Amino acid sequence: xxxxxxxxxxxxxxxxxxxxxxxxxxxxxxxxxxxxxxxxxxxxxxxxxxxxxxxxxxxxxxxxxxxxxxxxxxxxxxxxxxxxxxxxxxxxxxxxxxxxxxxxxxxxxxxxxxxxxxxxxxxxxxxxxxxxxxxxxxxxxxxxxxxxxxxxxxxxxxxxxxxxxxxxxxxxxxxxxxxxxxxxxxxxxxxxxxxxxxxxxxxxxxxxxxxxxxxxxxxxxxxxxxxxxxxxxxxxxxxxxxxxxxxxxxxxxxxxxxxxxxxxxxxxxxxxxxxxxxxxxxxxxxxxxxxxxxxxxxxxxxxxxxxxxxxxxxxxxxxxxxxxxxxxxxxxxxxxxxxxxxxxxxxxxxxxxxxxxxxxxxxxxxxxxxxxxxxxxxxxxxxxxxxxxxxxxxxxxxxxxxxxxxxxxxxxxxxxxxxxxxxxxxxxxxxxxxxxxxxxxxxxxxxxxxxxxxxxxxxxxxxxxxxxxxxxxxxxxxxxxxxxxxxxxxxxxxxxxxxxxxxxxxxxxxxxxxxxxxxxxxxxxxxxxxxxxxxxxxxxxxxxxxxxxxxxxxxxxxxxxxxxxxxxxxxxxxxxxxxxxxxxxxxxxxxxxxxxxxxxxxxxxxxxxxxxxxxxxxxxxxxxxxxxxxxxxxxxxxxxxxxxxxxxxxxxxxxxxxxxxxxxxxxxxxxxxxxxxxxxxxxxxxxxxxxxxxxxxxxxxxxxxxxxxxxxxxxxxxxxxxxxxxxxxxxxxxxxxxxxxxxxxxxxxxxxx
Amino acid sequence: xxxxxxxxxxxxxxxxxxxxxxxxxxxxxxxxxxxxxxxxxxxxxxxxxxxxxxxxxxxxxxxxxxxxxxxxxxxxxxxxxxxxxxxxxxxxxxxxxxxxxxxxxxxxxxxxxxxxxxxxxxxxxxxxxxxxxxxxxxxxxxxxxxxxxxxxxx
Numbered sequence: 001x002x003x004x005x006x007x008x009x010x011x012x013x014x015x016x017x018x019x020x021x022x023x024x025x026x027x028x029x030x031x032x033x034x035x036x037x038x039x040x041x042x043x044x045x046x047x048x049x050x051x052x053x054x055x056x057x058x059x060x061x062x063x064x065x066x067x068x069x070x071x072x073x074x075x076x077x078x079x080x081x082x083x084x085x086x087x088x089x090x091x092x093x094x095x096x097x098x099x100x101x102x103x104x105x106x107x108x109x110x111x112x113x114x115x116x117x118x119x120x121x122x123x124x125x126x127x128x129x130x131x132x133x134x135x136x137x138x139x140x141x142x143x144x145x146x147x148x149x150x151x152x153x154x155x156x157x158x159x160x161x162x163x164x165x166x167x168x169x170x171x172x173x174x175x176x177x178x179x180x181x182x183x184x185x186x187x188x189x190x191x192x193x194x195x196x197x198x199x200x201x202x203x204x205x206x207x208x209x210x211x212x213x214x215x216x217x218x219x220x221x222x223x224x225x226x227x228x229x230x231x232x233x234x235x236x237x238x239x240x241x242x243x244x245x246x247x248x249x250x251x252x253x254x255x256x257x258x259x260x261x262x263x264x265x266x267x268x269x270x271x272x273x274x275x276x277x278x279x280x281x282x283x284x285x286x287x288x289x290x291x292x293x294x295x296x297x298x299x300x301x302x303x304x305x306x307x308x309x310x311x312x313x314x315x316x317x318x319x320x321x322x323x324x325x326x327x328x329x330x331x332x333x334x335x336x337x338x339x340x341x342x343x344x345x346x347x348x349x350x351x352x353x354x355x356x357x358x359x360x361x362x363x364x365x366x367x368x369x370x371x372x373x374x375x376x377x378x379x380x381x382x383x384x385x386x387x388x389x390x391x392x393x394x395x396x397x398x399x400x401x402x403x404x405x406x407x408x409x410x411x412x413x414x415x416x417x418x419x420x421x422x423x424x425x426x427x428x429x430x431x432x433x434x435x436x437x438x439x440x441x442x443x444x445x446x447x448x449x450x451x452x453x454x455x456x457x458x459x460x461x462x463x464x465x466x467x468x469x470x471x472x473x474x475x476x477x478x479x480x481x482x483x484x485x486x487x488x489x490x491x492x493x494x495x496x497x498x499x500x501x502x503x504x505x506x507x508x509x510x511x512x513x514x515x516x517x518x519x520x521x522x523x524x525x526x527x528x529x530x531x532x533x534x535x536x537x538x539x540x541x542x543x544x545x546x547x548x549x550x551x552x553x554x555x556x557x558x559x560x561x562x563x564x565x566x567x568x569x570x571x572x573x574x575x576x577x578x579x580x581x582x583x584x585x586x587x588x589x590x591x592x593x594x595x596x597x598x599x600x601x602x603x604x605x606x607x608x609x610x611x612x613x614x615x616x617x618x619x620x621x622x623x624x625x626x627x628x629x630x631x632x633x634x635x636x637x638x639x640x641x642x643x644x645x646x647x648x649x650x651x652x653x654x655x656x657x658x659x660x661x662x663x664x665x666x667x668x669x670x671x672x673x674x675x676x677x678x679x680x681x682x683x684x685x686x687x688x689x690x691x692x693x694x695x696x697x698x699x700x701x702x703x704x705x706x707x708x709x710x711x712x713x714x715x716x717x718x719x720x721x722x723x724x725x726x727x728x729x730x731x732x733x734x735x736x737x738x739x740x741x742x743x744x745x746x747x748x749x750x751x752x753x
Numbered sequence: 754x755x756x757x758x759x760x761x762x763x764x765x766x767x768x769x770x771x772x773x774x775x776x777x778x779x780x781x782x783x784x785x786x787x788x789x790x791x792x793x794x795x796x797x798x799x800x801x802x803x804x805x806x807x808x809x810x811x812x813x814x815x816x817x818x819x820x821x822x823x824x825x826x827x828x829x830x831x832x833x834x835x836x837x838x839x840x841x842x843x844x845x846x847x848x849x850x851x852x853x854x855x856x857x858x859x860x861x862x863x864x865x866x867x868x869x870x871x872x873x874x875x876x877x878x879x880x881x882x883x884x885x886x887x888x889x890x891x892x893x894x895x896x897x898x899x900x901x902x903x904x905x906x907x
Binding site: 016018019021022023024025026027028029030032034035037119209210211212213258259260261262263291292293490491492493645646649652653654656657679680681685686687688689691695 | 772774775782783787788789790791793794795796798799801828829830835839842843844846848849850851852853854855858876877878880881882883884885886887888889890891892893894
């Protein structure tokens with residue numbers, strides 16, 4: 001690959017540098033775990049539960065074991081020889097490496113067949129049989145609150161989070177976290193309100209669908225373990241596998257090359273604990289690659305129900321709001337309790353409301369586990385509060401943008417938690433949406449059976465806090481630079497952004513900077529690549545590390561009595577007599593944070609706010625109910641865009657993904673908790689034919705003063721407003737209000753009748 | 754069970770021992786270390802496994818390797834220099850995670866061979882069998898148009 005190596009004074013920030021790994025990706029040579037083969041490697045195929053909730057009476061592996069070429073078949077019994085307490089999870093230690101005693105959802109891993117030939121393992125896995133004593137199951141998040149079907153006999157919080165400690169050992173409940181916030185006096189405020197509106201919204205369970213399905217490989221010796229994994233959180237994988245094995249962190253190495261998409265699917269522990277144990281049991285390298293179908297049983301996005309109630313004064317001000325949200329976490333908590341709390345913070349939306357009550361519940365059910373998916377719960381909330389906002393504006397006869405503007409949460413005002421808004425361009429985002437949508441001009445309502453409508457929605461998010469990132473920046477004797485960081489580049493362009501940040505500090509072209517991929521033996525700790533946190537947290541750490549390296553270079557210059565503009569190679573030559581040595585700068589970044597008090601209030605909920613809005617123009621065919629989005633406008637506050645082109649691709653990519661969650665995607669379960677559409681043939685993700693004709697993206701002029709060079713995260717922002725903007729536009733077109741995702745033509749059609 | 758097949762791979766005569774159930778993608782990966790065509794959906798719906806057989810794009814995860822006997826196979830790894838299509842994908846930023854990119858590049862070449870100056874509608878329909886979950890679709894359309902312009906000038 002051709003790369004510029006000369007130093008430059010050109011600003012690196014704000015340059016649309018093509019991704020550093022472009023050549024590798026367009027020639028098919030980028031490294032993914034998918035490609036990895038190791039000598040003597042065994043392939044694992046997973047035998048999965050066929051019932052949603054049941055006691056395991058018997059697992060028979062004899063027929064599978066007898067297939068020629070099968071190396072070994074493993075169940076939880078063998079797992080416990082290596083790990084006596086094989087339960088993992090970031091919030092609760094609730095998920096067994098292989099099912100123990102009970103299964104809690106259809107598709108839960110029960111046994112693994114190992115063979116050198118994956119086809120042999122595949123054939124043999126069909127010969128494993130199991131018998132279950134079926135137990136009553138619960139699937140609905142609201143029913144789970146009071147259901148007699150209890151998914152976990154006793155709750156086992158991981159101990160990492162203070163707000164989960166009170167749940168330890170609790171029995172007879174499916175509630176894996178309840179977050180409550182009380183601000184002002186909502187009860188009294190509702191009584192004094194001129195009008196009160198109450199609505200209920202639902203979202204469906206969907207799946208991330210990274211095109212590189214989850215994949216992990218482990219290799220081991222008697223005292224060490226190397227895990228090659230498509231993971232967004234290598235540091236967490238190391239710490240959690242170390243905990244399970246009772247090993248120190250330094251005996252476990254986690255390597256992550258490029259990811260073929262992530263979107264939150266590849267966080268925490270997925271296959272890593274399983275392949276580790278299998279490798280330790282067999283003393284062979286072991287690889288497990290999920291099929292697309294298996295991904296649906298592994299990690300998903302929370303279905304949710306949201307009851308929202310607002311009191312409005314005579315002059316159109318929202319004076320009180322009550323939010324009750326139930327999150328369907330599936331059989332294992334994964335990061336659901338954090339979704340429940342962190343998104344709970346912003347459930348009332350970007351509005352200045354004096355009296356607020358929020359109750360947000362994470363529920364266990366007998367569905368595949370739910371975690372974080374591009375928004376950490378925010379798209380579910382915006383779906384509800386922006387539909388609600390629109391419905392109220394219509395009822396009150398106020399223009400929807402006017403109604404929002406009247407109630408908008410402005411910079412310097414406290415948000416529901418009490419945290420004061422800073423560097424959150426909510427007003428600007430609304431303003432630019434209005435302009436780009438040409439909102440004030442007369443609007444074509446369509447003719448005949450094709451009706452036209454338009455709608456907007458805005459949302460915001462508090463970045464998850466507190467989280468830590470560390471980085472190192474190495475300047476070699478020739479002046480070239482290497483960045484060490486554990487951020488995973490899953491397509492969001494983090495390698496390029498980090499190179500731009502280091503390059504800006506060290507006056508190097510971003511193209512000349514090398515970014516070393518996560519390797520826990522080499523790259524320092526990072527909480528994870530999630531929640532749009534990396535550009536801000538890791539970006540700050542890389543900037544600090546580069547500044548530290550620069551400071552050390554300048555110290556060397558003065559120690560060696562070299563002029564301030566002495567080229568870097570000459571410093572090393574003078575110091576070591578030849579091209580030798582290096583300078584390593586380090587940086588670590590953790591923002592300040594204050595945990596919410598008993599009322600859910602805190603004056604420091606987040607290090608930065610993300611703001612996004614969407615505007616939609618669409619057509620509804622009144623004869624079929626079919627909706628065609630003709631124009632999609634996405635506006636966001638991303639601070640200063642570090643790489644404008646990548647920022648735009650992130651914004652529109654997120655919006656198009658959310659378009660899929662709005663119009664097409666839904667995991668369809670039957671009454672027994674069986675998933676009916678676990679394949680791309682029946683679960684449709686957006687393709688080129690689903691694109692709106694016109695897509696416009698805009699980053700408003702803004703600056704995140706605490707971010708690296710004014711920047712902040714953008715990966716999720718484009719998702720926020722899409723779903724409610726479409727529902728609002730459908731309402732505008734045909735007067736029909738849908739409150740449950742996805743927005744299916746048959747539902748529009750039925751409501752029209 | 755295994756038998757030897759002979760075919761041309763990226764311009765070179767090669768042979769491989771293949772089992773009757775093995776797909777072309779598996780053989781490319783296991784026998785030749787070529788990973789640019791990759792299985793994702795396993796149903797021929799996403800285009801990540803695209804390979805050219807006698808110049809036509811096929812889903813390599815569904816194409817049995819034994820059928821390639823005597824044929825000309827081309828993969829994304831073919832060619833030393835970047836062509837106009839690959840350069841256009843880089844320039845327009847028509848890729849994110851890169852997992853689907855080889856399939857898009859190969860299909861775009863075939864599209865431009867048939868339609869040197871495609872309009873948006875033609876592009877959308879022709880590439881509708883390739884999925885990009887990162888949804889870099891607007892940039893991909895831009896890349897196809899840029900590549901078309903470059904190729905027409907050449």
